[in-house]
Amino acid sequence: MAGRAVRAEQASATRELLLTAAERLYAEHGVYAVSNRQVGEAAGQGNNTAVGYHFGTRTDLVRAIVRKHAGPIEEIRTGLVDRVTGSTELRDWLDCLVRPVFEHLAALGSPTWYARFCAQVMADPVLHRIMVEEALGSAALREIVEGLRRCLPNLPDEVRAERGDMARHLIVHMTAERERALAEDAATPRADWRDAATGLVDALVGMWRAPVTGRG
DSSP states (O other): OHHHHHHHHHHHHHHHHHHHHHHHHHHHHOGGGSOHHHHHHHTTOOOTTHHHHHTOSHHHHHHHHHHHHHHHHHHHHHHHHHHHTTOOOHHHHHHHHHHHHHHHHHHHOSSOOHHHHHHHHHTSTTTHHHHHHHHHTOHHHHHHHHHHHHHSTTSOHHHHHHHHHHHHHHHHHHHHHHHHHHHTTOOOSSSSHHHHHHHHHHHHHHHHTSOOOSOO
16 A cells, blocks of 8 residues: 555656646647647656656647646635626626636746746647637636626627637736746736736726727
């Protein structure tokens, strides 16, 4: 029994090393520019089949990285939603939409790679479906979408969907750009992740309330 427990701990530690190495390499170079062998080497694994043994395909590895972060992000999101339930203030719901990822990245410390990893995955027509599938499983995110609907009941559905896509792209790419700047020790417009989230929420309030023209 003791030997089995030790092997399980070793396997778990190896999986974590592979996840971390893959996240960093994918973030810096792109998912398809990195081989499973390179991930294994970066994780200190001499066995070239380590990724396949522990995860299966590259897609399975990408999904595992997403799920590693999805839990903590959903916990933050759920807490924020619980505090604004019933609100009809647009900013409350945009806070719930934006802040979970920003707060998660802040909690990870420095350096981080997850924001740039997400930008790489979302740009891929196949892999981005993994992110979409994980989002669809979020009960808190569904509440946020409904909260935004209540705040702007007269916004046409197609415009609502369009602005939702805009918000998603801004969250993905603004976090990735900030993360890249921090990695390069470059100047950033905002002092910390919390302040950066506030800036994006400010912009999104204006975007969601913008007039609708050119229809029909």
